[in-house]
Amino acid sequence: MMRRSLWLVPRFGSCKGLLGPPSLRPQSVLHRHTPRQVLGTSFSSSTDSLIARFCPKTTDLKDYALPNASWSPDMMRLYEEFLEKTKDGEWIKLPSFKSNADHIRGLKIPMGLTTTTSKEDGRLFTRFLEKEGQGYEYVIFFNPSKKKSVCLFQPGPYLEGAPGFAHGGALVALVDETFSKTAYLLGHGLFTINLNIKFKNLIPVGSVALLNVQLEKIEDQKMFLSCIAQSPDQQVLFAKVSGVFLQLELEKEE
Template identity: 45%
Template sequence: MFSKRGCSHCTFQNCPVRPYAKRKPNTKQADCIYDCLDLWLVKWAGLLGDGHQLHGISTFSFQTWLSQARQSKDYALPNSSWSQGMMDLYSRFLEMCKDGTWKRIPSYTWLYRSTQLNLKKSLKLTSEKERKETRLFPRNMDTEGVGFEYAMFLNPSEKRMVCLFQPGPYLEGHPGFAHGGSTATIIDSTIGGCAIFVAGRVMTANLSINYRNPIPLGSVVLVDSKVDQVEGRKVFLSCQVRSIDGQTLHAEATALFIRLDSTKSLQQQMSSQ
């Protein structure tokens, strides 16, 4: 039932999923192992259910291990689904990080790990349940390239956050183009990251988007957001979504974020409303 060859893709011994696959360019070995294990679990653990023993390891403990491994995986690193355009833009921003002007924002399955943002207080206020179980919406797909492929960079002095975004086929709206809701999601997340950096724990109160030109699936766009004004608890931001060459304006948006009570956890805040 299991190949004894080992997976040439990730070198995970006895991987039954891709015994003959070649390693994809730019794939980190660790990422690939998670992929293979994931598919392996879906294939076998899903069929057998929890509590069964495979190779002496219970599927339950394997799932727990996998879930912990996923939480510590940085999804904003290049993977083999990234187009050359995405890689080039990523390299350009990485270069600009060298003198400290820009900072790459790692991206985990839960928001509050992003230590580059202004979240030290929020981290303390986040419950164990929130930390372990909150899964950030744009990271809702495990297969690389099918949904939201993105990486963010923060310019602290300009209070600006950019997001390199490559929408995959599962985000389709009109044939061949990204669904407007997926564009709204990536705008909300980018603007939201910027607002979090400036004000800490915030929520979107208003997001207004003008869609100017559709975004082809698989293309790469730059979501460029900045803080315009802070008035008490209110953070006003604006954003533009453009093609890499800057020639096509895909969308522009304005947003209002409201800072939450910094002494209360999100749960306390919500239940007191």
């Protein structure tokens, strides 16, 4: 099992282009020491444009965040409950594609980082298996106004650590992925600076965990998020996680 502070590589996210046309985020959005209670309107227009920029309105890419035969009754029930909440526009279901290369463009990557991997070779770590139900089965719902996300997670047998239970590292990877999607859509938060996790209980393979992610605060170009991973009935706490993400700037569109 993995414990204490973790330094992880950047992860990217994806979502459905449901809102208005894309636009650039002004530099003034990078607040200094912004208290959580005044975050309500500061990011609204930026979030709308990020959601539109982040995801194409039409695509032939496969969405892996849709129900399949491996989903348990609990997973389906929760999915339908949250899908119902999307009807008034407060929540958004985020699709999940094999790779994020088509969905995050135009960011100024710091420190001169480059990659030699071709677009065709890339694959999102949490979508590394085509066979349904064996690895990560999950779907993320995003709430822009409340600055939060909920991830429904059903670990498959290929994520096993202790016999019959999901590996702690599998949970960390998905929390990091949910953090990064939330942070990006709330203001270009993308690079993981720090993760700290406290494990409480093991997640049985094939069961469902709820990952409740919340933006806590923004200081300079750092976004601070928290996550509580628990059973659907909230009776079993699996882990508490905190994370810090670096906000990036957008290149000018040509």
